[in-house]
Amino acid sequence: MNRKITTTRHIPTNEGVNDLRFFTETIEVGRISPLAFLEAGNTYYKDQHFYWQNANQTLTLVGIGHAAVLTSEGNKDRFLDISTQWNELRAALIKEKRDRAPVLFGGFSFDPKSVKDSEWDAFPSAYFFVPSFQLTSEGGQTYISINLINTSGDATEEFEQLREERDRLIHIAQVNEFEPSVKPTVDSLVEIAKPQYVEAVENVTTQIKNGDADKVVIARSVKMNFKEEVSSVAALHHISNEQQESYHFGLQKDGQLFFGATPERLIEISNGRAYSACVAGSIERGKTAVEDRELGTELLTDIKNLAEHDYVVKMISEVFNDYCTHVTMPSEPKLMKIRDIQHLFTPIEGNIEQQTDIFSLVAALHPTPALGGVPTNKSMEIIREQEQMDRGYYAAPIGWTDTEGNGEFAVAIRSALLDGDQAYLYAGGGIVADSQAEKEYEETWVKFRPVLRALGGKLNG
Missing domain, CATH: 3.60.120.10 (Anthranilate synthase)
Known part of the structure; x- marks a missing residue:
């Protein structure tokens, strides 16, 4: 046919x-x-x-x-x-x-x-x-x-x-054996509104110090231009091949592919049991095993990152206590190590009520403090005012459910919107009272790296 x-x-x-x-x-x-x-x-x-x-x-x-x-x-x-x-x-x-x-x-x-x-x-x-x-x-x-x-x-x-x-x-x-193409040739990498991002971080830090919020996540984007149109299938092949510890997703619409490799599960339902993950707080990977271990220990004891993580744990555990019974969660976070970054990670699970579907839990969980802030409504107001961009589906729930009520949604970070011969990449970080704009800026590059590399880009170091 x-x-x-x-x-x-x-x-x-x-x-x-x-x-x-x-x-x-x-x-x-x-x-x-x-x-x-x-x-x-x-x-x-x-x-x-x-x-x-x-x-x-x-x-x-x-x-x-x-x-x-x-x-x-x-x-x-x-x-x-x-x-x-x-x-x-x-x-x-x-x-x-x-x-x-x-x-x-x-x-x-x-x-x-x-x-x-x-x-x-x-x-x-x-x-x-x-x-x-x-x-x-x-x-x-x-x-x-x-x-x-x-x-x-x-x-x-x-x-x-x-x-x-x-x-x-x-x-x-x-x-017809599938042979993924070589990575695309990058024509240029353009930072979008870097001065506005730095100013937003500084403004938000001041607002937090003034008591307007406890934490606000501020994101930014960069644009990659390529010498030729990039195949959606090839992009998915490269990102999944290089980020094997992550969730891999791709959603195609009207010539555009939203894709990525996210480490963060929002919610899974399997046979009446719900699972989520509190992921917040991050640090780079070390160049050696010894340095990597030292950085991991630093993350596990860092007051700023532990505070960020606690916000997420508190919010997600409250949702699980509202919607689930027999909730279990460890008392302390552990490390989640993926190729370019390591995170603080606390799993949580519980039994759902029979009438609760996955969309109810997605609605209750989005946005977590890891992607929005604390308190939720105020942080969202600040993001709309300061961020000066449309996140689209970045940092939002993406996933599936089936006719039997099972399913899984991830948080769409480490992601990009591919549109022919160009792509928009997104990354952000949690801003608290002692955040420094230059450090937050550098952290976004660590988070850009997985998709940037999959699309043929390179970062110094």
């Missing part, structure tokens, strides 16, 4: 719900590279795909094509809006026991009240989709599912077309 199968359905809430039918079918396939499958769909579904791999590399998801698109332009109710639309689809599911649960993938913007014209104009407050073709790689086995959503009742012909297209994609992925 040499044509794109178009089955996209935008789902309006409470319209035609009784006519909805959600069909799915799963087959098991031999070993197949998830990125090769993504590449196979790149010709006809270039703007309709996602990629996800969890931090311990036990689950990889790839979605190609749109079976349904769920969006929201709301502010306060956007999490409930997506949850409601998803529940309507879940209720219409027709599934055999052997079939894999269909997945909904997407993300939310960091701040729906941001109204600045920016590179993020094509992304709504919330953007999710059910893929037409879903690859799941788990436990050494790989499955390909077809998802079809319609209102006509008889889906026989459509479904047969999807089967033919599925087989075409599998054949391409298995026969």
Whole structure:
């Protein structure tokens, strides 16, 4: 089959719900590279795909094509809006026991009240989709599912077309060996509004000293220009290959790819058990094992970083105590070491109530003090006033849920928005009373490094 199968359905809430039918079918396939499958769909579904791999590399998801698109332009109710639309689809599911649960993938913007014209104009407050073709790689086995959503009742012909297209994609992925391109050639690296960032850090530090807030996260961006258009699949290959301890994600929309390798889980639900991670406070990696150990010890005893971490622990533990029972959490943080940086890290888990879905917890947790500040409302006001940029989906929840209620969302840091022959990279840090603008500026370069390197850039040192 040499044509794109178009089955996209935008789902309006409470319209035609009784006519909805959600069909799915799963087959098991031999070993197949998830990125090769993504590449196979790149010709006809270039703007309709996602990629996800969890931090311990036990689950990889790839979605190609749109079976349904769920969006929201709301502010306060956007999490409930997506949850409601998803529940309507879940209720219409027709599934055999052997079939894999269909997945909904997407993300939310960091701040729906941001109204600045920016590179993020094509992304709504919330953007999710059910893929037409879903690859799941788990436990050494790989499955390909077809998802079809319609209102006509008889889906026989459509479904047969999807089967033919599925087989075409599998054949391409298995026969045409995926060879990732070399890293792109960087034409220039442009710092965006550095003086304004430094001034913002100084202003926020003064506000904190005056008692306006306890902590505020201030971010900035840089722009990379390339000599040629950069392949989305190649960018995902390089970032996942180089940052193996992280969550890897990619969300494609209208010619743009939001992607990254984040160390920070926001929330996971698995069989009624919820898991999160308090990640805040950071220091660079050492050039030797001895220096690395010394830096780690310094981080574990640093008053500023421990205070930042405690804000996050307090907030996330309060959410878990509100939504979960049998909550467990260690009394002291440990180190999370990834390639370019080490963080303070405290895991937390608990049992969720049956009626609680993952979107309720995402809404309660976002933004954590690690990405917004303390107190939340005041820090968000200061960010809007001082940061002078639109974060878009940077530092916001991105992830998936399935029709059985399982799912996982990460915090989209160490990320970039790739747009043809250019990319915008984002990084920030927590500002407290004794923050120094130059040190905060230098720390952002450490956080830019993973994506910068994956896209062919280099930093001195």
